Amino acid sequence: MLLLPFVAVLAIYAIASDIRLSENPRDKLLPAPTTILETAQRLVSEPDRRSGEILFWKDTAISLQRLAIGVGLAAALGLSFGLAIGLFPHIRATLAGFVAVLSMIPPLTLLPILFIAFGLGEISKIALIAIGVTPFLIRDMSQRVLEIPAEQIVKAQTLGASSLIIAIRVAIPQILPRLIQAVRLSLGPAWLFLIAAEAIASDAGVGYRIFLVRRFLAMDVILTYVVWITALAFIMDYTLKRLSEGLFPWAGKDGL
Amino acid sequence: MSYVTVDDIHQSYDGRPILERVSLTVEKGAFVSIVGASGCGKSTFLRLLLAQERPTRGDIRIDGAPPAQEPGRERGVVFQKYSVFLHMTVCENLIAGESFGESRWGRFFGAKKRAARERALQTLERIGLAHMADAYPAALSGGMQQRLAIAQALTARPRVLLLDEPFGALDPGTRIAMHDFLLEMRQETGMTVFMVTHDLQEGFKLGDRVLVFDKPRWDPHEPEAYGATITYDLDARRDNVPTPAAPDASLEGTHP
The missing domain is CATH 1.10.3720.10 (MetI-like)
Structure with a gap:
């Protein structure tokens, strides 16, 4: 029950994002959850090219x-x-x-x-x-x-x-x-x-x-x-x- | 030999008299009950004895010492509520009775601390709270809290013990048990006690003397024009305990 509102918000976001992306695959406003996860992974693990630090x-x-x-x-x-x-x-x-x-x-x-x-x-x-x-x-x-x-x-x-x-x-x-x-x-x-x-x-x-x-x-x-x-x-x-x-x-x- | 001397004190708030012409001498070791209707200044009188307030006129001396400027170790007190420290365990509360006055930081360390704890545990054994030594006061019943409060006050070895309706919030059964406890503690210590109560029977049962506070002068058009004073000073140690109605009658001789 505690998780229900969180799941609901995620679901609404996923649906909205899907609708926008199906109309225009290059839409930047609501990136797909998978894109966000990929970005997150890159952000926490890849060092910055210039300074070598993970920003x-x-x-x-x-x-x-x-x-x-x-x-x-x-x-x-x-x-x-x-x-x-x-x-x-x-x-x-x-x-x-x-x-x-x-x-x-x-x-x-x-x-x-x-x-x-x-x-x-x-x-x-x-x-x-x-x-x-x-x-x-x-x-x-x-x-x-x-x-x-x-x-x-x-x-x-x-x-x-x-x-x-x-x-x-x-x-x-x-x-x-x-x-x-x-x-x-x-x-x-x-x-x-x-x-x-x-x-x-x-x-x-x-x-x-x-x-x-x-x-x-x-x-x-x-x-x-x-x-x-x-x-x-x-x-x-x-x-x-x-x-x-x-x-x-x-x-x-x-x-x- | 008088131990506590109250010399013609007057107390008024914003020019409104509460107490007037109160004089009293009390022997060492006496138990004085203070009764009266609400708003008749008995709690004010106790605050004056406590030196929480200073009288507008007159002074109060204990054992001939100059009048106190603020509450101190020579006066122990137990209130109806908030008399023990809720953030300290039962045992720490008792130790505070020694350490607050005897150490610079209000805390004992090392051997001193162990000795104080030993003494505190002995006291708790005597007052039947040993099994609660490391509990916080919130876990104690009202009667147990007041027992702890009385023991804590006595640990500081005051010259007089002041009780402000100490059993007012307790149920009747607990109250009777507390009376026995208080009489026992008093027998042991020979303490001079002042107790404010609104329960006449309690006052007569415990006290050697019963002081009745009332307004001797009364102006129906201006009820606040005059303050209260001691209207009766009764000896409660004769065998006959007067019934609650008796104090209206003349002072002496109503009882055989």
Whole structure:
């Protein structure tokens, strides 16, 4: 039953492709599934004639690296600022409004600024991902910290805990599962920013490749990359979910 | 010799008086029940004892020490809910009672850790939770959680134990068992206890003294004009346990 919708979509694609190809065998819009498979095979195994590298894996590695650094940075910032805003009223009074306004800036509008400021290299792409995801993570984390029942904080105080101990032994363990949840939710936007940055100025990466071969209407290559990106995103989401369940058995299952 | 001294405290929120002219002295080792209708300030009084709030006027001293600025190790507390840490196992919860106040990072290591676990297991044996030592509190029944919460609070060796409707969420059978448990723990430790309850019978059964909070002055046109205070201070250790209706009558002499 789980597979049914997938099979249905594949079948519809195969039929549509067949109809178009029977009318015009040179149609490039909906390549036959077999063509896509052949292309995929060629992409993952044949090295580039000029550089000798297999571009598919090179693109994947560099994109994943950008994504991991960007999201990792955002998670670290989200956790530390979220904790500070949630735990300390003074910091909340100073920063909460600022972060609320900051999170309303459409990150893509900052992309030209990042390119001007950091050049076209890695930093601007990683910065875009981090900037795009961090405000959401900060807001979500500070909200989660505020949701920790006051009783828990008071209880820790009556056991003699300092602010530091409350942060590292009560607040952080209680919001870490929420951090993983929030990171899972922000993977979608993170991919969006990655592909956007790569599409505009890059010389490698999955987004770069898709937008490059678009010029040749190479639908078979594009579709291979789209399926691959989807698979990567899904694996990340699933891994994070299992990680959360394994590390925090007390938090209960996520459902999704 | 008075151990806890409450000297003419007043508490108001936004100019609205909640408590007024509350004075009290309590001997070391006494069990004081605090009863009253809802909204009569008994929970506010407990928060003041806990130093979670500071009174607008007056002060509270324990053993002659200067008034506390925030909750600390000299005051143990058990709330109706959220009194144990859900992200720690039963055993870790008990150890936290020692490690939060005694180690820099809120955690023991090495030999200290093993010794603390040994002590925690002994305590769990005594309170009948040894078989749950490595379970998370979510797996415990309400009564077991409260037993753990009381043991955890006592592990930090407070000077006074404050209970805020600790058995309010339990079913009647469990509640009776918890009464016996609490009396036993108290016998062992000789702890000074304050317990807020809305169950009069519970208050009289457990307490040496029963304090009734109510508003002595009442303006029908402006019900919020005056705060509550201790209207009755009853000795519950005479053989005759008054029925719930008795506190309306005069203080002394209603019972032979």
